[in-house]
Amino acid sequence: MAKIDPTFAKELQKYGTADFQACYSCGNCTAVCNLTDENANFPRMYIRYGMLGLKDEILDSKDLWMCYACGDCTAHCPREAIPGDYMATLRRYAIAHYEPTGITRLIFKNNPWYIAIIILLAVILGFFLLTLKPDMTISRWIFQYMPFEIIHNTGEVVFALTGLFMLIGFWNMFRHLSRNYRHEKKEKPKSSPLASLKYVINELTTMKRYQTCDSEEDGFWYKKPAVVRPWFIHWSIMWGFIGLLLATILDFLLKNPATTVWWPSRILGTVSGLFMMYGATMALYYRFSKITDAYAHSKLADWVFLWSLWITGFTGFWMETAVFLGGNDMLDQIIFIIHTIMAMELVLLFAFSKFAHALYRPVALYMYHRMALTN
Ligand code: SF4
Ligand code: SF4
Incomplete structure (x- = not known):
């Protein structure tokens, strides 16, 4: 079972995401995203992963790269959690962790x-x-x-x-x-x-x-x-x-x-x-x-x-x-x-x-x- 890390949200903020924890999981973002389908549940699911600190779920994910940062989800978020920007942050986080030198x-x-x-x-x-x-x-x-x-x-x-x-x-x-x-x-x-x-x-x-x-x-x-x-x-x-x-x-x-x-x-x-x-x-x-x-x-x-x-x-x-x-x-x-x-x-x-x-x-x-x- 994946390890939960409650400090992970703070770590992600250093990569540039705003207050994604404002999300109350309404699912609007996933509903309006034209690129998500029954096999992927982004960005909502990835916001949950971020809140729970499930790093491996994020680093192992191909869904991060399916998003083109169009911002439709951000425009429809009632909580101003800026989910489109959050997905871009996860990509920065992933690039930084794949690259070996730090x-x-x-x-x-x-x-x-x-x-x-x-x-x-x-x-x-x-x-x-x-x-x-x-x-x-x-x-x-x-x-x-x-x-x-x-x-x-x-x-x-x-x-x-x-x-x-x-x-x-x-x-x-x-x-x-x-x-x-x-x-x-x-x-x-x-x-x-x-x-x-x-x-x-x-x-x-x-x-x-x-x-x-x-x-x-x-x-x-x-x-x-x-x-x-x-x-x-x-x-x-x-x-x-x-x-x-x-x-x-x-x-x-x-x-x-x-x-x-x-x-x-x-x-x-x-x-x-x-x-x-x-x-x-x-x-x-x-x-x-x-x-x-x-x-x-x-x-x-x-x-x-x-x-x-x-x-x-x-x-x-x-x-x-x-x-x-x-x-x-x-x-x-x-x-x-x-x-x-x-x-x-x-x-x-x-x-x-x-x-x-x-x-x-x-x-x-x-x-x-x-x-x-x-x-
Ligand atoms: S639309 Fe906003 S509040 Fe609703 S699930 Fe997406 S990020 Fe969370
Ligand atoms: S920014 Fe990404 S997650 Fe949001 S609607 Fe566009 S493609 Fe979907």
Whole structure:
């Protein structure tokens, strides 16, 4: 039997949830959620788990990742327990516990530490980039204390370690979800592995489930065009980022195509960058204006993530324009350094930030489809 921990609610509050204990279990939230079904009882059941301190029920759950934080439940809660935000808190809690070093816990629980880590990392990466120009005075000064090879080997080790922590986090999540999965496997899976994989790919490319959140006739988004709806904003950010990552890898493999903006990988980068910038700009606007309940309770992790994407995109387009116009002055070089630092921070902090959901959600979707999904 699961162990009950009455102090758990306090622990969850450190991850950013408001007064979820105001909930009196009326069930409105679950009733209005378009993404819950007979196999899942979120968010109401998860509020009970939080109150009772049933950590394992939360960490073993794939349901956490079925929620797209649309905020419908929050809008219908009579007790202002903000259940949509509570689900996002549980995801932060889960990411922090799957990741093995404890850095994510520090980041999510303590805003000053989060800011300090971002700044420190930016300074270290800045020095690292400067050493790529060994003729500069500052580079020669750095080399007096640490030779070039040590700096670059250290950089490679840090990137490798980050990848390792990401894999461990992924494995921990898989292990937790498998516990539930094994339990459910006493029943026959409802779909084949191939059908579930197809389902995940379909969901990632169309966001069909997320679209159902925005489709209520009495909802704010009902009459709005698809391009401004939250599912499309999320889609733009996700595919924009994936496209940019792919373009960067192709740039690297194809060696120095950066001299022309018409190179295929550059075109892919430009189109993807436009989608990412559009998504990040709209999401920032929605959060600033608190346009709906889903955007009214932003945390530092949300702001840092969106601003990182936005600045990376903006500086990327600046460089693209500079390349096109043949410019290479001091300002362009500073922008290049900022762009590279931001992009590297996004990659390095992947496993330690909200970004990790990009890895965890597809796994949860797969398991959900295998065992439970009917639509
Ligand atoms: S709607 Fe609010 S009060 Fe009712 S179960 Fe959900 S969180 Fe609790
Ligand atoms: S935020 Fe939206 S998807 Fe998540 S539990 Fe609430 S209604 Fe469901």
